Amino acid sequence: MQLQVSLPTNKQQTLLKVAEDYFRERVAPTAEKIDREPKALKEALKRMGDRCLLALRVPRKWGGAEFSELDYRRFQMSIARYSGALAFLQSQHQSAGWFIVNSDNKSLQQEYLSHMGKGEILVGIGFSQLRRHGEPMMKATPVTGGYLLEGEVPWIAGYGFFDDFIVGATLPDGQELYGIVPLHGSENKIHISRLMELAVIGSTNTVSAKFNSWFLGCDRVLSIKPPRSIDLYSQKNVLHHGFFALGCARAALDIIEDAYYKKELIFIKDSYNRLDRAAIECSQTMFDAICSQKYSFTEKLRLRVESISLAGRCSQAAIVASGGSAASIYHPAQRVYREALLYHVSAQTTAIMKQTLAALSF
Numbered sequence: 264m265q266l267q268v269s270l271p272t273n274k275q276q277t278l279l280k281v282a283e284d285y286f287r288e289r290v291a292p293t294a295e296k297i298d299r300e301p302k303a304l305k306e307a308l309k310r311m312g313d314r315c316l317l318a319l320r321v322p323r324k325w326g327g328a329e330f331s332e333l334d335y336r337r338f339q340m341s342i343a344r345y346s347g348a349l350a351f352l353q354s355q356h357q358s359a360g361w362f363i364v365n366s367d368n369k370s371l372q373q374e375y376l377s378h379m380g381k382g383e384i385l386v387g388i389g390f391s392q393l394r395r396h397g398e399p400m401m402k403a404t405p406v407t408g409g410y411l412l413e414g415e416v417p418w419i420a421g422y423g424f425f426d427d428f429i430v431g432a433t434l435p436d437g438q439e440l441y442g443i444v445p446l447h448g449s450e451n452k453i454h455i456s457r458l459m460e461l462a463v464i465g466s467t468n469t470v471s472a473k474f475n476s477w478f479l480g481c482d483r484v485l486s487i488k489p490p491r492s493i494d495l496y497s498q499k500n501v502l503h504h505g506f507f508a509l510g511c512a513r514a515a516l517d518i519i520e521d522a523y524y525k526k527e528l529i530f531i532k533d534s535y536n537r538l539d540r541a542a543i544e545c546s547q548t549m550f551d552a553i554c555s556q557k558y559s560f561t562e563k564l565r566l567r568v569e570s571i572s573l574a575g576r577c578s579q580a581a582i583v584a585s586g587g588s589a590a591s592i593y594h595p596a597q598r599v600y601r602e603a604l605l606y607h608v609s610a611q612t613t614a615i616m617k618q619t620l621a622a623l624s625f
């Protein structure tokens with residue numbers, strides 16, 4: 264059933280409310296199933312498409328919701344509160360949309376963008392390898408009419424969900440090339456691995472891919488950027504994945520609150536209050552920091568690490584407050600704890616790794 268979403272005066276606020284209602288009422292009760300079963304995750308993603316929630320950063324002229332930075336980060340925090348698997352998977356598609364919007368390739372924009380909001384076309388990403396240093400894992404060699412791609416993409420979430428993905432590869436002069444390739448493999452030229460057995464968000468069907476002289480035509484190239492652009496991008500956007508971590512912390516706080524109502528132990532409430540205050544403070548500063556120029560990279564890095572730390576502390580507290588039942592793989596505290604681990608490493612850079620370890624070993 265295609266839902267008709269009426270969008271009156273403030274389209275973005277209405278859509279945010281549509282999203283929050285959907286996550287709270289429909290996603291939260293099945294979050295454990297969504298974490299384990301690709302079919303349940305697929306259904307949840309489809310329902311987001313029915314509500315036009317899959318191109319939030321795409322301009323209206325291409326059928327997107329054109330969310331502001333602030334609204335998009337609110338949305339990100341909200342979805343992570345209810346399901347890590349759904350939050351992570353749809354975020355790959357939203358990032359791909361944003362990437363296509365910022366490309367100069369008009370024909371790819373026309374081919375993809377207007378079909379992304381409702382999920383008629385779903386696109387993943389596979390460029391975390393560009394963050395790694397040393398010999399490039401994925402290389403692009405210029406040939407007549409395009410490029411030959413060779414090497415390995417270590418992480419691509421969404422096999423069986425996404426039609427295509429945006430691959431990142433390094434040119435001989437160090438420039439970064441981004442292009443669109445299929446995610447179903449192709450006659451020995453793109454070999455997709457078996458599904459990874461993951462302790463968290465296993466339902467996202469995460470794979471790696473080996474490229475063997477795959478020809479990427481110039482018409483499939485989204486952009487070519489200067490060497491190590493990914494580092495500047497990661498530095499500029501250091502706060503972004505922190506909003507997932509904060510959503511995860513909120514999910515854990517919900518569990519602690521539930522445990523208090525069940526057990527009526529005042530010290531559970533005390534811990535809840537302290538962690539709640541810290542989470543609110545961190546999120547207020549993070550929202551301030553994404554809208555203001557006054558925060559340095561060092562300050563933003565500190566906030567990102569604090570958001571990671573909150574996800575870790577709150578999810579550990581949720582385990583403790585839930586008691587032995589939290590050991591069950593079906594218990595929400597168990598899932599949220601594992602999701603917190605994911606947010607410790609997703610979109611990790613050398614600086615984030617260093618500061619997270621410093622905070623943990625203080």
Ligand SMILES: Cc1cc2nc3c(=O)[nH]c(=O)nc-3n(C[C@H](O)[C@H](O)[C@H](O)COP(=O)(O)OP(=O)(O)OC[C@H]3O[C@@H](n4cnc5c(N)ncnc54)[C@H](O)[C@@H]3O)c2cc1C
Pocket residue numbers: 355387388389390391392394395396417418419420421461464469605608609610611612613616
């Ligand atoms: C379940 C899951 C799904 C994922 N799905 C996707 C996806 O769909 N698309 C995608 O693009 N990515 C995806 N990722 C990748 C994710 O964002 C990476 O985990 C993250 O970028 C960390 O990189 P890595 O795992 O490659 O770690 P590592 O190789 O350990 O590197 C971590 C960081 O440390 C730095 N580093 C490592 N060694 C050195 C060194 N010797 N000197 C200096 N710096 C160093 C790296 O540059 C990197 O920034 C996924 C990850 C997970 C766990």
